[in-house]
Amino acid sequence: MSALVTVWPAYLAEPAWGFVRVRMKPNPPEPSAEAAAATERAHFDAELLRRMGRSDREAFAQLYDRFSRPLFATALRVLGNATEAEDIVQDVFLALWEKAAAFDTTRGSAFAWAVTLTRNRAIDRVRMRKRRLEILATATTEDAGVQPADSGPDSADDLVAKEQAGAIRSAVAALPAEQQRAVELAFFSGLTQQEIAEKLREPLGTVKARIRRGLLRLRDTLGGRHD
Template identity: 35%
Template sequence: MNRKSQIAARPDSETEVNPRARTTPPEPEPGAPSDLDLMKAIQAEDPAALSQLYDRYNGILKALILRVIHNETEADDLLQEIFMEIWNHAKNFSAQKGKPLGWMVTLARRRAIDGLRKKQAYTRAEERLQSETEQRPEAWVHNATAEEIAFSDTRVLVRNVINGLPPAQQQAIEFAFFRGMSQREIAAKTNTPLGTVKTRLELGLKKIYDGLKELRDEL
């Protein structure tokens, strides 16, 4: 089982029971390793140390994420990603620059804000695409022949742009907008992390919008 699965599978996680319950740092039990000891162990790739750090601070970090994201499911996903980043980038932590909790809080806050910005950008791109695709074909051309108007039908333009996307982004767009699948359904069907699916949709929508603008300007 990989690190992400180990974290996600913990049934006794306080985050799952009451994600807002803990907002202050817990006192380690007598004899328990300090935060610094756990970080050093994680730097040495000890998965048990990551699990202990998760048990100790998942409540605090999720409470912080929820102040920004305001969505339980997205906060859970982001929390898993943050602990994976802690595991993958533990060597970037230095005790000389601060305490482990401060480093993790900074990381969580940055990731939460980035997640919110991506969500807002995705929503704006989706709204723009919806607006573009609802326009009449005549709005895309000037003094065009009947044949040109038929070719410039919005659906044809969208399809041309989609066909030019990288395969992974094209697949995500196809599933989301032509088959009506949710991001989680796409992730499950393609065996792809949810965060990756979100990124592919965001990038794909932006390229579609930019591509439609370029095609319209050329006509």
């Protein structure tokens, strides 16, 4: 196994973010084996959701351990406020608990579902509170959305998070700068197409094309399906 795998904490002993390990490692193994592992992890997440649908609290705890960090980070990135991010994460996990029985694997992975819930709710809150300009001001300080890590001592979990974030950021960093910025704004800002174009001072068609090219390239870099 690679060095990345050896530093994963116990709570990620089960298959976790396959795309991180499979696609972002500096020296990835055979793609087919990694893709199979990623699919296995997605199936494990789906199984956790199914158990949650049967009111299995242990499954909920495991899913929380697997999802809470990226979800909280996403909410915090969108909202720029830890209290609000915590509120969103609580809301999302309760929604997952309540709606787990209705989870449909054909519509995407459990993680994609959870991220979508988190992002949508965070963006809704941003729009509702009309704090868009304030959030944008924060976002523009880091065009690629990459901010310095916490300054405290690193735990095993911190190392994993950093590794994961670093791997993804590497993929994003491989994009042309204009695509990076367009994708980041599209994902974290909650702006409309037109607002993104105005923010970037580019024609709308150009912005759309950058988003398209950026996502397709990330897809090719990070891998395909996880179900």
